[in-house]
Amino acid sequence: MERQLTILVGTMTGTAQLVAEEVGDALTAQGVEARILAMDGLDAAVFAGGGAFLICTSTYGQGDVPDNAQKLFADLEQSRPDLRSVVYGLIALGDRTYAQTFCFGGKRFDTLLQALGARRIGEPMLHDASAGTVPEEVAVEWIGPWIGLFRQARDEAA
Numbered sequence: 001m002e003r004q005l006t007i008l009v010g011t012m013t014g015t016a017q018l019v020a021e022e023v024g025d026a027l028t029a030q031g032v033e034a035r036i037l038a039m040d041g042l043d044a045a046v047f048a049g050g051g052a053f054l055i056c057t058s059t060y061g062q063g064d065v066p067d068n069a070q071k072l073f074a075d076l077e078q079s080r081p082d083l084r085s086v087v088y089g090l091i092a093l094g095d096r097t098y099a100q101t102f103c104f105g106g107k108r109f110d111t112l113l114q115a116l117g118a119r120r121i122g123e124p125m126l127h128d129a130s131a132g133t134v135p136e137e138v139a140v141e142w143i144g145p146w147i148g149l150f151r152q153a154r155d156e157a158a
C-alpha cells in the first residue's frame with residue numbers, strides 16, 4: 001500500500017474542503033503524508049494503482065453526490081474497475097433535516113466502493129449540519145483513532 005493518503009473532496013459550498021484541510025493537517029501532524037484532491041474532473045483512473053483514500057463529501061439534491069463528484073461517481077458506476085487494492089475511510093457531511101437521505105452522498109460512495117472490492121477502514125463519520133457541531137472539529141477528533149486503524153491496515157498489507 002502506498003504510504004501517501006489521498007483525500008478526495010466532494011463539495012458544493014466548501015464545507016467538505018475545509019474539513020479535508022483540517023484533517024489533512026491532523027494527518028500530517030501524525031506523520032501521515034496526505035494530499036487533497038477536489039473531485040472536479042476526476043474519473044475512476046484516480047484509483048488506478050490502488051492505495052489509501054479518504055472520501056470526504058457532502059450531499060445535495062435528493063441524496064445525491066455534489067456536482068463536482070458526479071463525473072467520478074458515474075465513471076466508477078459505468079467502468080466498474082477492480083478496486084480490491086484500495087482501502088478508504090469515509091467522511092460524509094449531511095443534514096438530518098433531510099431525514100430520508102441523510103448523508104447519502106457519502107453513503108453512495110461507500111456502497112459503490114465496496115461493491116467494486118475496496119475495503120473501508122473504520123466506521124464512517126457522519127456529520128449532521130443541524131446538530132450544531134463544527135464539522136472540521138468533529139472530523140479532527142474522528143481522524144485520531146482512524147489513523148491507528150489506517151496504520152494497522154498498512155502494516156498488514158506490507
Ligand SMILES: Cc1cc2nc3c(=O)[nH]c(=O)nc-3n(C[C@H](O)[C@H](O)[C@H](O)COP(=O)(O)O)c2cc1C
Pocket residue numbers: 010011012013014015016017057058059060061062063064066093094095096098101102103104129
Ligand atoms: C439544496 C441542498 C440539498 C441538500 N440535500 C441533502 C440531503 O439530501 N441529505 C443530507 O444529508 N444533507 C443534504 N444537504 C446538507 C449538506 O450536505 C450539508 O449542509 C453539508 O455540510 C454541505 O457541505 P458542503 O459545503 O461541502 O457542500 C443539502 C443541502 C442543500 C443546501
